[in-house]
Structures are given as structure tokens and as C-alpha cells.
Amino acid sequence: MDWSLRACGRHGHVTYAPDEDALRARLRTETPLGEAWRCLRCGDFTLGPPRGAGPAGDAPVVLRGRALRDAAVLRAIAVFRWAKAVLVLGGAYGVWRFRAHHDAVRRAFDEDLPLIEPLAHRLGWNLDQSGVVHTLRTVLAARTSTLAWIVLALAALAALMLVEGVGLWLLRRWGEYFSVIVTSAFIPVEIYEIAEKVSPFRIVLLLVNIAAVLYIALSKRLFGLRGGRAAHEAERHEASLLEVEQAGLALAGRGDRSDRGGRGDRGDRGDRARPPSGRR
Known part of the structure; x- marks a missing residue:
């Protein structure tokens, strides 16, 4: 896929008229059909006036090629984080509602559980050793203040995910650091959960988070990896079409000076080699 053409097809071409004549x-x-300007993203010429103008140094740094692909991946991770935040907020709301009717739910559970024991025995389900029933009893035995702290913890976790998603969607460097730090902090918890009970969902979730941490840290050169921020900025600017053209002009200028210098030297040597007209 040509990410540059895809972005231009969705958002339009990015043209810019620099003040420098060359x-x-x-x-x-x-x-x-009229004047055409070269798009700074895909490199194609497009008809019409430029969308921006000014000194070349003020031209926008447009994401191209691999940088656009990286941006798409980061925004996909941001959407995944927002989806998790919505689920966590839903859990927090459920615990809050349960907290308000804690005693009534506990009494209903204690009264109704014996009614399903005959059916459970026929199905071969031992309620006394069931992990689901044990978890429900633990939750129902929790105090109201404990449930309030659980609600606050879930709300804080959802807020972290929302902030992380915003930073990644806006392609901010602080968002990339924030994402790597927060995601790495929860990896030991996920490993502990897998050690307690192995499930395909937990394994997949752990692998996704590890892959996200490695991808962001390596591709964005965080924490000094692969040259750090300086190498990251240099890579971004190397992909800029405007800077490629500037480099081409600089090379062409040096080549012209070299050719003029060479011709001048050869002319001088030729003049010196010719004898004066009076000695012929």
C-alpha cells in the first residue's frame, strides 16, 4: 500500500510555495490547464494554487511513507485503549450501582443459591468448589468502603487509558512515552494473572501489549534506543520532499561551481601553454 497516496486521497494534496526562487x-x-504544484506528501503535481506559501523553513513537515504507516498503527492502538477505557468505566459504574444495593444483592444471593443446587448436582457442577461462586462470595463479602475504593481505582485506570489514547492519536512524543510506561507497568500483573489461570484471552492480551511496547519504543526511538530523539527527528526530516529538493539544489550548486572551477583552471593552463604571438 502507498500510504502517501492513501492519505492524499482522503485528505487532499499538500502543496506549498516557498519564497526561494530556485x-x-x-x-x-x-x-x-494552468499552474501545478508538487504535493509535499505524495510527490505528484496537482493543478491549482498552492495551499500554503512562505519561507522554506516554515513549510509544514508532512508525514510520508513509513511515517504515515507508523501513525496509522499508533492511532489503531489509541482506539484499542479507548475501547478498554469504556469497558473499565462500565465496570466501575456496575460496581458503583452494586455498592448502592450491596446488602440486598447479598441477601438475594444467599437465599437463591440453595435453589439451584439440585440442578447443579445433576449437571455435575460442585458449587462449593466453583471459582465463579467463590469470586461472587468474595465480592459480596466486601465492605462498602472497599467497593468505593475499587470504583476509584477503576476510574483512575480508565482515565490513564483515555489520556494514553489522546497522546497516541495526536502523535505526541509524550503520548508515546506515556503509553510505553503505563503498558509496561501492567505487564507483570498480566503475567501474574496467567500464572494463576491460563486462558487464551489473557495470553493474547499479554502478547498484544508486549508487541505494542516494543513497536512504539523501537519505531519512535524512545529512551535513547536506535539513536534517540535526534535520530527520530532526522528520520522525519529526511522523508520531507521539500528538504530532498533543497539537498538536490545544494548538490547541483556544488556541481556547477566545480565545473566552472575546472573549466577556469583548464583555460588558465591553456593560456600559459600558448606562446606569445611575437615568438611564433
Whole structure:
């Protein structure tokens, strides 16, 4: 997939008219239908006036190619974090509602559980050794203040996920650090849960979180990895079409100076080699 063309198809081309004449000439052309400017994202010429103008140093740094792919992956992770935050908030709301009717639910559980024991025995389900029943009894035996703390903890966890999602969606570097730190902090908890009870869902969730941490840390060169922030910024600017054209102009200028210098030297040597006209 050509990520640059995909982004231009969705959001339109990004054209810019630099004030520098030489650079401006490399990005502009005349056609029978009028002027056309080169898109800073996909590199194609598009008809019409430029969308921006000014010094080349003020031109927007447009994501291209691999940088666009990385942005799509980060935003997918952001959507995943927001989905988890919604589920956690739903759990917090459920615990809060249960807290308000804690005593009534506990009495109903104690009264109704014996009624399903005959059916459970026929199905071969031992309620006394059931993990589900044990968990429900533990929750129902919790004090109201404990449930309040659980609600606060779930709300705080959801807030962390929401902030992480915002930072990743906006492609902010603080969001990338925040995501790696928060996700890494919960990996030991997930490993502990798998050690208690192995389930495919827990294993998949652990692998997804580990992959997300490694991908963000390595691709964005966090914590000094692969050259750190300086290498990350250099990589972003190397992909800028405007800076590629500037580099091309610089190389062309050096080549012209070299050619002029070479011709000048050869001319001087030729003049010195020719004898004066009076000695022929």
C-alpha cells in the first residue's frame, strides 16, 4: 500500500510555495490547464494554487511513507485503549450501582443459591468448589468502603487509558512515552494473572501489549534506543520532499561551481601553454 497516496486521497494534496526562487521553480510547473504544484506528501503535481506559501523553513513537515504507516498503527492502538477505557468505566459504574444495593444483592444471593443446587448436582457442577461462586462470595463479602475504593481505582485506570489514547492519536512524543510506561507497568500483573489461570484471552492480551511496547519504543526511538530523539527527528526530516529538493539544489550548486572551477583552471593552463604571438 502507498500510504502517501492513501492519505492524499482522503485528505487532499499538500502543496506549498516557498519564497526561494530556485526551490520554488522545482515545485512548480506550467501546464495547458494552468499552474501545478508538487504535493509535499505524495510527490505528484496537482493543478491549482498552492495551499500554503512562505519561507522554506516554515513549510509544514508532512508525514510520508513509513511515517504515515507508523501513525496509522499508533492511532489503531489509541482506539484499542479507548475501547478498554469504556469497558473499565462500565465496570466501575456496575460496581458503583452494586455498592448502592450491596446488602440486598447479598441477601438475594444467599437465599437463591440453595435453589439451584439440585440442578447443579445433576449437571455435575460442585458449587462449593466453583471459582465463579467463590469470586461472587468474595465480592459480596466486601465492605462498602472497599467497593468505593475499587470504583476509584477503576476510574483512575480508565482515565490513564483515555489520556494514553489522546497522546497516541495526536502523535505526541509524550503520548508515546506515556503509553510505553503505563503498558509496561501492567505487564507483570498480566503475567501474574496467567500464572494463576491460563486462558487464551489473557495470553493474547499479554502478547498484544508486549508487541505494542516494543513497536512504539523501537519505531519512535524512545529512551535513547536506535539513536534517540535526534535520530527520530532526522528520520522525519529526511522523508520531507521539500528538504530532498533543497539537498538536490545544494548538490547541483556544488556541481556547477566545480565545473566552472575546472573549466577556469583548464583555460588558465591553456593560456600559459600558448606562446606569445611575437615568438611564433
